[in-house]
Amino acid sequence: MKRVVASLFVVLAACADATTATTTAPAPTTTTTLVATTTTVPDLPVVLEDCDQPPAPFSALCESYGLLVDWHVDRPVDLQVIAEAARAALREDLSDLPTAAPPRTLFCAVPHDAFGPFCDDLARVMATQRVDPKALMDRVVTHAIESALGPFxxxxxxxxxxxxxxxxxxxxxxxxxxxxxxxxxxxARIAPSCPLRIVFVLEGNPGTEAGLQAGDVIVAVDGTPVDGQGFAATASKIAGDETGEVTLTIRRDGQEMEITLTRAPLDFPTVEYGVEAGRVAYLRISDFEEDIPVLVWEALEEMEGLWGTMVVDLRDNPGGYVHVVVDVASQFVSDGPILWEVEPIQGDVPIDSLGGGLAKEGRDHDMASFVVKIPQRTRLGWKTTEAVLLPKN
Known part of the structure; x- marks a missing residue:
């Protein structure tokens, strides 16, 4: 069995005082211009501004708005719903946030006039509870997006x-x-009815070395229960700065145990391949990151003409980019759609095969069959590749 070696660089971009999305996107193109207005709540005047040059505490709200308007799958987003969710966040318990003296005037930069009442509520909270504005706005954006736009x-x-x-x-x-x-x-938040579960453990990394298993339920991190905590915040706490130790309390087969892990930089497996007796080829695809199409091509090129049945192993594949899935699937499908994207305006848009694949009909092998190995919990990349390959059996 051979392993194609690759350097995997994964980047998530974030502005210094702003938001980020789980994918890197160009700067937003949608803007809304507001007429500056001034209102007054007890002891704290409020100046309503647009998002052209927002004060640092409001960068997260303004940039999140731009990303949602330009990129959210269910756009156009309902701004009124998000604005009301932001107001609801101010009614939550804020006692855990750091404190700061309120400004003499609150310059409230918001992306749309639907947020006007939110600014008045924000001024009251800052004047009475003296909450740090940056920490408060991070809490507001987190709550508003999670509650208004669903768990994804x-x-x-x-x-x-x-x-x-x-x-x-x-x-x-x-x-x-x-x-x-x-x-x-x-x-978006962990609860007894919505436990934090390990879906898979990346082979050859601290999780496997410490004995974690798929199906383990994490109930505490460094002794702090996870119930009521945000999913993203808890995952980030487990990761830390990728150094030092973290202790997870897990539940397995009805029993709780503590497992201490020593964090380390991750070693990602890549594409494995080979041809066994009986012209049976094996191709393991570890993820659908940017380097995978080239690695799959190289593997298929080396095995060309040597196989009649191929086992495509997608177990422990956490997914990746849609365009990478299309590229890989095109190695097995000569033409026609690989998948359909559902667009808010255009409707169903077919994404066709790129053609020129090394494992499609008409090559030196007989395309006898494919066997696709997938875990029970599937993601887009696995399901798409499975759907493409299985009809060719």
């Missing part, structure tokens, strides 16, 4: 984003986490 969209501050890889793997330990309820719906 959440805000990661620059501090939290460091703990994730693009494929969702938690840095420093090498585990993929999920929090879903009994109906299979994703949860």
């Amino acid at each position: 969209t959440y805000y990661l501050s620059p501090e939290l984003v460091k703990g994730f890889r693009d494929n969702g793997v938690v840095g420093g330990v090498g585990i993929l986490l999920d929090a879903t309820d009994a109906a299979g719906s994703r949860c």
Whole structure:
């Protein structure tokens, strides 16, 4: 069995005082111009401004708005719903946030006039509870996005984003986490009805070395229970700065135990391949990151003409980029659609095969069959590749 060696660089971008998304996107193109207005709540005047040059505490809100308007899958987003969710965040318990003296005047930069009442509420909170504005706005953005847009969209501050890889793997330990309820719906916050579960453990990394297993339920991190905590914040706490130790309390087969892991930079496996007796080829695809199409091509090129049945192993594959899935699937499908994207305006848009694949009909092998190995919990990349290959059996 051979292993194609690759250097894997995964980047998540964040502005110094702003938000980030789980994918890197160009600067937003949608802007809204507001007429500056001034109102007064007890002891704190409020100046309503637009997002052209927002004060640092409001950068997260302004940039999150731009990303949602330009890139969210369910755009156009309902701004009124987000604005009301932001106001609701101010009614939550804020006692855990750091304090600061309120400004003489609150310059409240918001992306839309629907947020006007939010600015008045914010001024009251800052005047009466003296909460640090940067920490408060991070809390507001987190709450508003999680509650208004569902569990598949959440805000990661620059501090939290460091703990994730693009494929969702938690840095420093090498585990993929999920929090879903009994109906299979994703949860933004961990609860007894929505436990934090390890989906898979990346082979050859601290998680496997410490004995973590897929199916383990994490109930505490360094002695602090995870119930009620945000999914992203908890994953980031586990990752830390990818150094030192972290102790996880897990539940396995009804028993709780503590496991201490020594964090380390992750070693990502890549594409493995080979041809066994009986012209049976084996191709393991570890993820769908940017380097995978070239590695799959090289593997298929070396095995060309030597196989009749291929086992495509997608186990422990955490997913990745859609365009990479299309590129890989095109190695096996000569033409026609690989998948359809559902666009808000255009509707179903087919994404066709790129053609020129090394494992399609008409090559030296007989395309006798494919065997696709996948875990029970599947993601887009696995399901798409499975759907492409299985009809060719």
